[in-house]
Amino acid sequence: MLESEKDVLRSSNIPNKYELIIVAAKEARRLNELSRQTGLDLGGKVTNVALEEALKGNVLYRYKTDPDEAKPELEESAEE
Secondary structure, three states, X not given: OOOOHHHOEXXXXXXXXXXXXXXXXXXXXXXXHHHHHHOOOOOOOHHHHHHHHHHHOOOEEOOOOOHHHHOOOOOOXXXX
């Protein structure tokens, strides 16, 4: 089941600085990996770029759901 777009939040609405740092850190990891794979020059330190983008509201994020709900359902084995 696909998650609805209402679960996606924009970084400009982050309620406190601690969540902002977590979102920016995850964005920095994503940008760093993108830079490694494509050779893209981000024009500065990855962490600074990620924090600036998060502050501008350009980063979309969502909270993880309960781990029990996120487990995929197992299909029954066809081997019997």
